[in-house]
Amino acid sequence: MTTESKQDTTSGGSVLLGAAFSAGIVGFIAVVVAALVGGTPAAYGALAGTLLVVVVFAFGSFTVNAVSGLMPAASLMVALLTYTLQVVAMGLAFVALNRSGLLEDALDRRWLAGAVIVGTFGWLITQIVLASRARIPAYDLRVDVPEAGAR
Numbered sequence: 159m160t161t162e163s164k165q166d167t168t169s170g171g172s173v174l175l176g177a178a179f180s181a182g183i184v185g186f187i188a189v190v191v192a193a194l195v196g197g198t199p200a201a202y203g204a205l206a207g208t209l210l211v212v213v214v215f216a217f218g219s220f221t222v223n224a225v226s227g228l229m230p231a232a233s234l235m236v237a238l239l240t241y242t243l244q245v246v247a248m249g250l251a252f253v254a255l256n257r258s259g260l261l262e263d264a265l266d267r268r269w270l271a272g273a274v275i276v277g278t279f280g281w282l283i284t285q286i287v288l289a290s291r292a293r294i295p296a297y298d299l300r301v302d303v304p305e306a307g308a309r
Contacts, residue, residue: 173292174219177285181212184280188273196266203266207273210251215281218244248274 185208193201218240226233261267 171220171223173285173288174216174223176288177219177281178212178216180284181215181277181281182208184208185211185273185277188269188276192266192269192273196269199264200266200269202264203269204273206255206265207270208277210248210270211274211277211281214244214247214251215278217247219285 185204188204188208189201192204221240222233222237225236255261255265255270261270
């Protein structure tokens with residue numbers, strides 16, 4: 159029909175998977191460079207930073223995506239709460255790594271921090287690009303189609 163919407167109303171899941179994949183690729187590059195330049199502790203630090211970014215951002219993004227699909231009115235509140243939780247989780251992860259003593263021996267803290275920063279930029283840039291290219295409607299256009307016998 160000509161009155162049907164031409165908009166693709168698929169969820170933003172592919173955008174989030176693309177962002178996670180991009181952060182993983184950027185992290186893999188960081189791990190390889192760290193292994194070549196700084197050795198094993200640098201590579202482990204870059205790996206830990208990459209995993210931290212992917213886990214924290216994936217949890218937050220997929221949570222907001224699921225809530226926006228179920229209860230669109232609550233999605234802004236959940237997005238703000240999830241962002242706060244992500245900041246707290248990232249901080250707690252750094253405190254736990256620092257207290258565990260891993261940052262002195264097994265992990266290079268500079269490569270860990272660098273991987274977190276680069277992975278975050280990779281995630282955000284990819285998510286922005288993919289979301290701006292996706293045809294996700296801001297609101298639902300419901301078209302009232304008259305019944306066959308009504309005029």
